[in-house]
Amino acid sequence: MERSSGAARAGGVLTSGRTAAAGAASRLVAGYRRTGADVPFGNPLPSHGSEMEGWFWRLSDAAAGRVLIALCGVNRHPAGDWATVAVGLHPGGVVRSAALDDARADRSRFAVRAGTAADARFEASADRLRVVLDDVDLDVRLGDAFRWPLALGGGGVFSSVPFLNQYWHPWCLGGTASGAVTCGDERWTLDGATLYGERNWGAGFPQRWWWGQAHDFGDADVSVAFSGGLLRLGPLARDVAGVVVRLGDRVIRITPPAPVRSAMGDGRWTLRARSLHHRIDLEGDGTGLAPHVLPVPLPAERRNVDTDWEHLAGRLHCVVRERGRVLFEGTSELAGLEVGHLPDPP
Secondary structure, eight states: OHHHHHHHHHHHHHHHHHHHHHHHHHHHHHHHHTTTOOOTTOOOSSOOOOSEEEEEEEEEETTTTEEEEEEEEEEOOTTOOEEEEEEEEETTTEEEEEEESSOEEOSSSSEEEEEOSSSEEEEEETTEEEEEETTEEEEEEEESOOBOOSSSOTTGGGGGOTTOSEEEEEEESSOEEEEEEEETTEEEEOTTOEEEEEEEEESSOOSEEEEEEEOOBTTBOEEEEEEEEEEEETTEEEEEEEEEEEETTEEEEEOTTSOEEEEEETTEEEEEEEOSSEEEEEEEEOTTOOOEEEEEEEGGGTEEEEEEEEEEEEEEEEEEEETTEEEEEEEEEEEEEEEEEOOOOO
16 A cells, blocks of 8 residues: 555656646746747747737639738737738729727637627638628638648748747648638639738838748649848848748748848849759749738837738749759749838838
8 A cells, every 4th residue: 555655646746747847848938939939840820929910811713813811910009909900802902901909819829809899800710710891701711721841930040039020930831711702792702712821920010021922833732932021130130031932742941041132123023042952033023013002010009001012913933943953833823922111210
């Protein structure tokens, strides 16, 4: 009896010790995430508690030539957290946006909500997106998501650097949707539409930025995303950019310190990214297209500004090489291409 009781006590001590260690590790990770950074193989989808937490979805129906985007940024403020919410549709040039009170983003799981407590106008999780803005009503289920497979996030080594002004992570590099969106008297069925999803967070948007994404390359199972902007760490600031390409089940990410050169102007985006084994060349063209004007939050001022211009159906040509051999070359006619900036300081 004594031996059995002693073993039970020892087992209880071990169990208690493991529980305490797990709790301490969880608190350390939570504290690290509050700096904006993520641990390797961490989960960037829940809120980090940053001043601005953003989620973005892009759905396209290549056969119908349709594109839908939705976004939500939950912004911290002493008077209460508020949200920047928008939906954009192509064709039609439709943008509906709002600054909503009563915004909440969970820090332990992917759950975002904004609007009144009785009738939320924005709700999102890993498998559903629901938005009601003016005459736009969007309700879709999301599935078959190709989740990010690499140890570090979309920013590469910068994903684990604390206190940067902005972090970027393309968490969903492919998936499908089922549901519909209505705008006034028009209704689009989104069953089978292709999905892309990403996250950004930090102190707010950088002073200037550029971005692009495409996944409609004919029959090729390919998803491409790039992002760039003015990155700050204390008094240091420099333009940086990164490119991510999914080829089937394989994900290639090229981010600094690897060289990534970007050039934007006159409705064109050009990126040249090189690593030890790979080279990715991107040519984006939005000439002749009227961009959708999207809202950008100013978290501390509790308001949005319209300084983000995104072409929902531009052209993106992509070439991926490995050790000089072309792995993929293709063109999407439904690419998202964006450039934006914050207002000049007073």
